[in-house]
Amino acid sequence: MSVQAPEKAKAPMVAQPSGKFSAWVVKLIILGVIDVLGIWAIAQSLAAEWWLAVVFFAVVLVLVNVTYFRRGGLPFKYLLPGLIFLVAFQLYPAGYTFGASFTNYGTGHVLPQERVVGAIIAQSSRPVEGSPSYNVVPVEKGGDVFMLITDPDDPTKALLGSSEELVPAENAEFSGGKAVGLEGYTTLNLGSLAGNPDLDQAWQELTVPFEPEDGIYLKPQSPTRASEARSTVVYDADADTFTNSETGQVFSPNGDVGLYTTEAFDNDAGEARANQGEFLTPGWPVFVGVDNYTRILTDPGVRANFIPILLWSFAFAIGTVLMQFVFGLLIAIVMQDKRMKGQKVYRLILILPYALPIFMTALVWKGMLNTDFGIINQIIGSPVPWLTDGTLAKLSLLVVNLWIGYSYMLLVVTGALTAVPGDLKEAAFVDGASAFRAFRTVVLPLLMVSVSPLLIASFAFNFNNFTLVELLTGGGPFPGSPIEGGQTDLLITYTYRLAFGTSQQLLGFASAISMVIFIIVAGISAYGFRLTKKLEEIKA
Amino acid sequence: MSNDNGPEFLGKNPDGSNPGSRTNNDPDLQLAVNREGQVLAMEELAETEGSKAPTRSAPKMSFGRWATQLGWRHAVAIIAVLFALFPILYIINVALNPVGSLSASCPPSKTGISALTCLAPSTVDFSNFTAIFNDPLKPFGTWFANTLTLALVVSFLSTLMSAAGAFAFSRLRFKGRRPGLLALVLLQMFPQILAITAIFILMTSIKEVFPLFGLGSVWGLLLIYLGGSLGVNTYLMKGFFDTIPVEIDESAKIDGASHVRIFFGLVLRLALPVLVVVFFVTFTFIFNELAIARVLLPDLRDTTLAVGLNTYVSGNLQEWGKFAAGALISAIPMLLVFGITQKYLVTGLTSGAVKG
Known part of the structure; x- marks a missing residue:
């Protein structure tokens, strides 16, 4: 290392005093x-x-002021900015995932218990036959x-209903004796609902308490009409139970499964068909212990999906790393001869896929x-189902990932090869070794020392290569329903679908699989790095 | 093993006891570098190309000798080049075809070898390129701006913040350093995609209170990406900072340089190659990120390229021409960043800043 750098750094320090003052002012303004x-x-x-946010911001505020106003505590002046973001957006989600993996959080178990009562009433309400219909607009x-409801008693007034309450709407616009809009709100119609499935679903499911004490609610029939609906269950606030007004069944809160259930409910069967009705x-979400984890291994339906996906995740990651490495190595060796003309052009094109x-x-x-x-099929001349046949789709994924990733390996290997001392290779030749033998016994082991940590990192990346699988095959083809997993699903794409992909979101279960993935990848990385260390010791 | 080395399996850091004593032959440097070896390897490529001593200059070779020594190398290289170029040529052809379907860009009548002619554009028409900018439901311009903003801002901030953190871990001694490093190692093995459920719930809550940074906001996604990239980057840079001899900052300290000056003036300058590497890797990752972006920015009117372009070719209506045009434009920033960082690295190295 040259001594240049410190000298350069010294030069501007003459102007320090005034610089210090302005720096202090800047610091004061920023803080x-x-x-x-x-x-x-x-x-x-x-x-x-x-x-939680109150505590977070308060702690951040105190820490920032203490750290940057006191003398000393230098390390924390450098650590704090990154630490704040790391804690909020990496540590907290990771911890939350760990926690959620012990719950039944997901579709049907999202709302906190105190809001479940209203939701049950809304879901179990049925249209009242012969009831008047109301002029409404979403x-x-x-x-x-x-x-937005035109008041049936006074058509010059309007009411605004949400799933929680019905309130008078001030400043509504009227047209043709009906309320058609409200200040600060966007009026929706058939077209805009059709264009946005989320809003449409929210509109379809909207149940507005109209005369809740009588169990009467308003439900939309179309984007302009709503009708009365009556709940089939009646809630008793004192006893915290629901009674079915037709069958007389009594439902009381069941903390083991997070549902209002009857006496006959079988906790072990859960929400399966056996418990219908x-x-x-x-x-609401409840703590279910290690159920999600044991379910992966003991539930026959889940296990039948999970094991093949797990095996394919390994096969994909290992296969990808091997293929990319071998192909990259081959090209690196081919390009090693410096007499070869046009190397720059070759390299430029070969690196393109990576960029x-x-x-x-x-x-x-x-x-x-x-x-x-x-x-490709046009060249071959026959319709080969590359992405729709399970085995071919797996093969296609590997080949496409080879195309995408070999140039990275080419760069890595070329770099590592230049670090292998040339006299070692020549010495091997002098000993009479063939080119292949010299390569295998001398060059390759040295190469592996510097490349193997990268191969491990590449394995970890490809084990979770969501983007490629999602874009190329989407996890498919699917022999059954998508929730059962596809033939090219990696654990990560399978988990993602469990959490977001279908109408039923199994967030707690998906979190448990996430933790399993983490343990697998971390374990293999740890093991791999230990092996690498051994390699290094051999080299030393 | 020294006391500040974290768990044994780190392996990347076999000699943590005295960072100052390391040389560039130290395996630690290779490993720290190798984690992101792609670009550093490029430097070495460039270096060897530039400074290569003229090898035995082969005057005239017989064809037989040429074929056994160099000819086969050209043959392999050409096959590899064809493999690399094939999809790129194909997408250019699709983009330039106004009809925009796969069958139009390569008529079914062409089969066998003649289908290879489909790799050369049969028409040159830029209507796909103009069409993608004029679709209010799928605004390519917005996607492009969003993606570029995310990638640039996050890469810049993440590089800076993780350099500061790495500086503390590498150069300063403090209580909690060892557990801090251990926590960092574990955290950087937990990719954010595994916590996507938690992130979704967190962003839903944030939306209620701070709509600007919640679900559906590019700025919210920016914060998530920033938090997610810091662990890996800090860990990476710490390894590299360890290879910069401490004597340098010590002598600067004796000269009266403040820690601010040592960090910004010295360490950052000496670590420029790895800063550029980290910047490039972060940029690439965010530019390509699909899973989190799709959950947090589901509205096609305000999303990223990875989420948006996919919608052209999935589902029933497949518009390959528009997709190809959009993808080609999207490739420009990545190619530019790749080109710029590569050059920058090479100059940084050849000036001898790191390899003294």
Whole structure:
């Protein structure tokens, strides 16, 4: 290392005093802005009664001021900015996932227990035959859908209904004796509902308490009409039970499964068909212990999906790393001869796949491998189902990932090869070893020392290579329903679908699989790095 | 093993006792570098190409000798080049075809070898390129701006913040350093995609209170990406900082340089190659990220390229021409960043800043 750098650094220090003062002013301004923002954030969180955020912002505010105003504590001046983001957006979600993996959080178990009562009433209400229909219009604000109702008693007034309450609407616009809009809200119609499935679903499911004491609610029939509906269950607030007004069944809160259930409900069967009619939906999330984890291994239905997906995840990750490495190594060796002309051009083109976005390359391959119109089948001259046959789809994934990733390995290996001392290779030749033998016994072991940590990292990356699989095959083909997993599903794409992909979201179960993935990848990385260390010791 | 080395399996850090004593032959450097070896390897490529001593200059070779020594190398290289170029040529052809379906860009009448002619554009028409900018339901311009903003801002902030954290871990001694490092190792093995459920729930809560940073907001996604990239990057850079001899900052300290000056003036400058590597890797990752973006920005009117372009070719209506045009434009920023960082690294190295 040259001594240049410290000298250069010394030069501007002459101007330090005045520089120090202005730096101090800048620091004061920055901290002032942070304090103002922090206090505003605390106030907002307080108003929303989001206590976790209140604590978080308060701690951040104190830490920032203490760290940057006191003398000393230098390390924390450097650590704090990153630490704040790391804790909020990495540590907290990771911890939350760990916690959620012990719950039954998911579709039907999202709302806290105190809000479940209203949701049950809304879900179990049925249309009242012969009831009048009401002039309504859906309005939207901030992604939430409300029902704007023309007051049946006084058509010059309007009411605004949500799933929680019905309030008078001020400043409504009227047209033709009907309320058609409300200040601050966007009026929706058939077209805008059709264009946005989320809003449409929210509108379909909207149940507005109309005369809740009599069990009467309003439900939309169309984007302009709503009718009365009566709940089939009646809630008794004192006893905290529901009674079915037709059958007389009594449902009481069951903390083991997070549902209102009858006496006959079988906790072990859960929400399976065996318990049909013995519970009310939705429920609330409850702690279920290690059920999600044991379910992976003991539930025959789940196990039948999980094991093949697990094996394919390993096969995909290992196969990808091996293929990319071997192909990259081969080309690196081929290009090693310095007398070879046109090397720069070759390299430039061969590196291209690595410098292109994956969403571009993966989807181009999807087009090229299309059974009916893809260019590959046109060249072959027969409709090979590259992406729709299980085995071929697996093969296609490996080949496409080879295309995407070999140039990375080419770069890595070329770099590592230049680090292998040339005299070692020559010495091996002098000993009479063949080129292949010299390579295998001398060059390759040295190469592996520096490359193996990368291979492990590449394994970890590809084990969770969501983007490629999602874009190329989407996890398919699917022999059964998508929730049972597809033939090219990796654990990560399977988990993602469990959490977000279908109408039923199994967030607690998905979290448990996430933890399993983490343990697998971390364990293999740990083991791999230990092996690497051994390799290094051999080299030393 | 020294006391500040974290768990044994780290392996990347076999000699944590005295960072100052390391040389560039130290395996630690190779490993720290190798974790992201792609770009550093490039430097070495460039270096060897530039400085290669003229090897036995082969005057005239007989064809037989040429074929056994170099010819086969050209043959392999050409096959590899064809493999690399094939999809790229194909997408250019699809983008330039106004009809925009796969069958139009390569008529079914062409089969066998003649289908290879489909790799050369049969028409040159830019209507796909203009069409994607004029679709209010799928605004390509917005996707492009969103993606570029996310990738640039996050890469820059993440590089800076993780450099600061790495500086503390590498150069400063403090209570909690060892558990801190251990926590970092574990955290960087937990990719954010595994916590996507938790992130979704967190962003739903944030939306209620701070709509600007909640679900559906690019700025919210930016915060998530920032938090997710810090662990890996800090860990990576710590390994590299360890290879910069401490004597340098010590002598600067004796000269009266403040820690701020040592960090910004010295360490960051000496670590420029790895900063660029980290910037490039983060940029690439965020540019391509699909899983989290799709959950947090589901509205096609305001989403990222990875989420948006996919919708052109999935589902019943497949518009390959528009997709191809959009994808080609999307490739430009990545190619630019790749090209710029590569050059920057090479100059950084050849000036001898790191390899002194």
